[in-house]
Amino acid sequence: MSNAHSHAAHTTGEHNPHLAHHFDTMGQQAGAAKLGMWLFLATELLMFSGLFLAYFVIRGFYPDMVLGAHEYLSKTAGGINTCVLLFSSYTMAMAVRSAQVGRPNNQEDAARIKKYLILTLLCAGIFLVVKYFEYSAKFEHGMLPGKFYTAHLHGYDIEGLPHIFFGVYFFMTGLHGFHVVIGMAIMVWIYLRASRGEFSEQNYAAVENAGLYWHLVDLIWIFLFPLLYLVK
Amino acid sequence: MSDKVFLNGKVVEHPHEIHHHVSPVRHYQVVLGALFVLTGLTYAVSFASLGPASLPVAMLVATIKASLVVGYFMHLKYDDRYNLFVFLGTLIFIGIFFGFTLFDLESRDALNDDQRTFTRVEEDFNNTGVKPAVGISNDPQRLAEFEAKHGGEHGAGHGAEAGAGGEAGHGGAEH
Amino acid sequence: MSQQPATQDSHSSEEPNFYRAKSGLMSWLFTVDHKRLGVMYLASVLLFFFVAGFLAIALRTELFTPAQDFVSAATYNQLFTLHGAIMTFLFIIPATPGALGNILLPLMLGAKDVAFPRLNLLSFWIYSVAAVMLLCTLLLGGLDTGWTFYTPYSVHTGSAAGLAALGVFVAGFSSILTGLNFVVTVHRMRAPGQSWDRMPLFVWAIYATAVIQILATPVLAITVLLVAVERFLGIGIFDPAMGGDPVLFQHFFWFYSHPAVYIMILPGFGIISELVTVHSRKHIFGYKAIALSSVAIAIISFIVWGHHLFVSGQSELIGVIFSFLTFAVAVPTAIKVFSWVATLYGGSIVYNTPMWYALMFLWTFTIGGLTGLYLATISVDVHLHDTYFVVAHFHYVMMGGLAISFVGGLFHWWPKITGRFYNEALGKLSALLVFIGFNVTFGTQFFLGHQGMPRRYFAYLPEYTTMHQISTIGSWILALGLVIAGISLAMALRKSAPKAGPNPWNAMSLEWQTASPPIEHNFHDTPHVTCSPYDFPEIDKSGGGHH
Structure with a gap:
């Protein structure tokens, strides 16, 4: 979002066409965009931190219930998704790198950026598909959040108050999944701009910021995975 | 528009260059490899019964993974120091948020045991x-x-x- | 702060000001010009100030007699909730950053615009959506939880708390994006020579505010989202009936909402710093102390939230810690008040309307701040919590601190915003009436609270009648004073009002070095800053902190 201005540039003489009117240099513009993105990531981290805190509090209140309920999450599905997201982070970093070394108006270099973006999108898609299967299994077993929890009527007897655990599980992974979807939309947008040949070593702040966002999605999953799926 | 360009009130020497650090591809591959290894490690460890050490171990591994992502994939190692400051500052404030709240929940329970002013739903059910x-x-x-x-x-x-x-x-x- | 030799005067007749640069409704609704956005924010926050103020008058009028008069208990709950929610989320929080900050920040920095102009437009639109959502709660059964959404009541109430929570969630986004924009602007967009120690103190205050907006507001977002989810799904985090912890909600909520108090008041500090120097023609006393105390307040504000939970069932141990930390806020705040007073000392004070409001602020805010120390003391708080003492305290800080400095700031920058002068006689009359009305209204409530009058009651025991009536009459005087302030400002909009010229106060900061109203791109040539914004040339600077 914070990089949105960069293609609204006024073309002024010998200046870089991607330079917006209120900036003096591309360096200033790119630095501002990146600082803006980092501040945005800070807000994302703080927002998720509330959910992580809720998780730790619930764990503190009902340790046995959390340990009992988390056994019903599929470690394998979570593990696959972790690897998929890590790999997508790598491809995204490579997309950014391709932009950093890309020559202006060079088809070949633009194609490389696009290749890595496609790979990243593909990983995001796989992540969501795996998530879909996980979610539908939970739905089937009535392991739903809060007052929709019916697993005990489906024959799964989990000690304590597991509807809280599944509430936290669905909220955390749901919000994370929502970020994945937003990330995919951003990547499609970046892909379209890359197709127009906008990105090169002279202008890659938008790719870089999209990358930062995507790595954040990965970062949150790195903590979600052990806490929800693995920890005993 | 003046000839000179400025950033943060200072003259920028080479205004048309963008300062950037390009990491070699090798770095990214090594980092990815390390991330996979660490993921495998936590996955394997989750089957061992570490008891109370399981949470700290899992968090330690996750923190190492996160540092790798932040430092190399997100370039924070080579980036403007202020971005690093923003990131670490955020962690400090998250720490404040966690620290005080969890401290309250810990010490509140200690007082509960003493005075029985509160009971958790679960305790109620256990007692009845x-x-x-x-x-x-x-x-x-x-x-x-x-x-x-x-x-x-x-x-x-x-x-x-x-x-x-x-x-x-x-x-x-x-x- | 001097500018390059090529000044605006030779150009100002040629280039139209930002109002005339473009025309048509679309040029406003989709503008990315920070000044136009600021003006739209200004119109919106003033509208909501009027709406919420009207609700306040309705509340006070109901309280004129002990019995129920014209609103039912349930309606009364909705009135004070909406008064609080609208004042907080739609007026106080966006008022100074959104309106004055947007108009002034790039001008003060010598920039052409904020760092992300389109993001700025987006935050205005998000703010508008949030406003519509909060007002829609009126149609959907109202909101009766108080602006704080305390669980479990907010989870079970039949009113539209879910929609209101989502409205607050959306409003939070607007606040975050504005803060983000301003931090980047301050870091990256300063004019040549505009070093950190040459920034006007208003910029420092807005900067510190923006830091809190970025760090605190996301937690509010997740908190109200959790409340909404708790309502719809009953996940059992905050709702004790489902196994959750209502005190946890209060931790989440006040982790945001206590720093938010400083989102509200810090910009007011910035305004007062400008007002007392410019209208006493004296270098600010202790520039660095004021600037850094803003940052210190921003940081300390994050470690005191537990003083809202002294009687909520948090552990006594952490209550003591929070009480101790709360006292620490008094230190940077006192540094500011002393510095302002020292600035006034020996200055050539001009007693115009902005100065009257600034002096009023020093009085009311100091009372508000000091009574905060009473409430930070646990043993006193146990007696005073949830009484009118608390109501009086936070109105002295919010209304007497932010709202009064905001009105003073409007008078101060009105010539810059409109290009013309307000009516000075009416301005002073309004200041007088606001001062009397404010202190009569809320000063009385300290005594009411100390005698045990609980807050949020629509009817009360007969022994409180006299003081409630004094308070109600005070609120009418206060409202009259604010209406007259509005008239005084509105008179500047007439064609016959005297023109202000670029720099009517002979101030030194950059926003006064361009035309009034400014041209679309703020400055013809990028200004170069060579000295502090408080180096007034014609006076003895010996009283100043540093130059």
């Missing part, structure tokens, strides 16, 4: 010997709807188990 009302059982209307819909399906198959759980649930809900 009645199982807690879980999820849908809290909501009589929704429970009725559920039973009307799934009555035949579950009544026979899981009769015994569901009956036990459900029965206790009703007890809890009525208290």
Whole structure:
């Protein structure tokens, strides 16, 4: 979002066409965009931190219930998704790198950026598909959040108050999944701009910021995975 | 527009160059490899029973993974120091948020044990010997709807188990 | 702060000001010009100030007699909730950053615009959506939880708390994006020579505010989202009936909402710093102390939230810690008040309307701040919590601190925003009436609270009648004073009002070095800053902190 201005540039003489009117240099513009993105990531981290805190509090209140309920999450599905997201982070970093070394108006270099973006999108898609299967299994077993929890009527007897655990599980992974979807939309947008040949070593702040966002999605999953799926 | 360009009140020497650090591809590959190895490690460790050490170990591994992502994929190692400051500053404030809240919950419980001013729902249920009302059982209307819909399906198959759980649930809900 | 030799005067007749640069409704609704956005924010926050103020008058009028008069208990709950929610989320929080900050920040920095102009437009639109959502709660059964959404009541109430929570969630986004924009602007967009120690103190205050907006507001977002989810799904984090912890909600909520108090008041500090120097023609006393105390307040504000939970069932141990930390806020705050007073000392004070409001602020805010120390003391708080003492305290800080400095700031920058002068006589009359009305209204409530009058009651025991009536009459005087302030400002909009010229106060900061109203791109040539914004040339600077 914070990089949105960069293609609204006024073309002024010998200046870089991607330079917006209120900036003096591309360096200033790119630095501002990146600082803006980092501040945005800070807000994302703080927002998720509330959910992580809720998780730790619930764990503190009902340790046995959390340990009992988390056994019903599929470690394998979570593990696959972790690897998929890590790999997508790598491809995204490579997309950014391709932009950093890309020559202006060079088809070949633009194609490389696009290749890595496609790979990243593909990983995001796989992540969501795996998530879909996980979610539908939970739905089937009535392991739903809060007052929709019916697993005990489906024959799964989990000690304590597991509807809280599944509430936290669905909220955390749901919000994370929502970020994945937003990330995919951003990547499609970046892909379209890359197709127009906008990105090169002279202008890659938008790719870089999209990358930062995507790595954040990965970062949150790195903590979600052990806490929800693995920890005993 | 003036000839000179400025950033943060200072003259920029080479305004048309963008300062950037390009990491070699090799770095990214090594980092990715390390991330996979660490993921495998936590996955494997999760099957071992480490007892109370399991959470710190998992968090330590996750933190190392996160540092790799932040430092190399997100370039924070080579970036403007202020971005690093923003990131670490955020972690400090998250620490404040966690620290005080969890400290309250810890010390509040200590006081509870002393004075019995609060009881957790679960303790209540433990003391009365009645199982807690879980999820849908809290909501009589929704429970009725559920039973009307799934009555035949579950009544026979899981009769015994569901009956036990459900029965206790009703007890809890009525208290 | 001097500018390059090529000044605006030779150009100003040629280039139209930002109002005339473009025309048509679309040029406003989709503008990315920070000044136009600021003006739209200004119109919106003033509208909501009026709406919420009207609700306040309705509340006070109901309280004129002990019995129920014209609103029911349930309606009364909705009135004070909406008064609080609208004042907080739609007026106080966006008022100074959104309106004055947007108009002034790039001008003060010598920039052409904020760092992300389109993001700025987006935050205005998000703010508008949030406003519509909060007002829609009126149609959907109202909101009766108080602006704080305390669980479990907010989870179970039949009113539109879910929609209101989502409205607050959306409003939070607007606040975050504005803060983010301003931090980047301050870091990256300063004019040549505009070093950190040459920034006007208003910029420092807005900067510190923006830091809190970025760090605190996301937690509010997740908190209200959790409340909404708790309402719809009953996940059992905050709702004790489902196994959750209502005190946890209060931790989440006040982790945001205590720093938010400083989102509200810090910009007011910035305004007062400008007002007392410019209208006493004297270098600010202790520039660095004021600037850094803003940052210190921003940081300390994050470690004191537990003083809202002294009687909520948090552990006594952490209550003591929070009480101790709360006292620490008094230190940077006192540094500011002393510095302002020292600035006034020996200055050539001009007693115009902005100065009257600034002096009023020093009085009311100091009372508000000091009574905060009473409430930070646990043993006193146990007696005073949830009484009118608390109501009086936070109105002295919010209304007497932010709202009064905001009105003073409007008078101060009105010539810059409109290009013309307000009516000075009416301005002073309004200041007088606001001062009397404010202190009569809320000063009385300290005594009411100390005698045990609980807050949020629509009817009360007969022994409180006299003081409630004094308070109600005070609120009418206060409202009259604010209406007259509005008239005084509105008179500047007439064609016959005297023109202000670029720099009517002979101030030194950059926003006064361009035309009034400014041209679309703020400055013809990028200004170069060579000295502090408080180096007034014609006076003895010996009283100043540093130059």
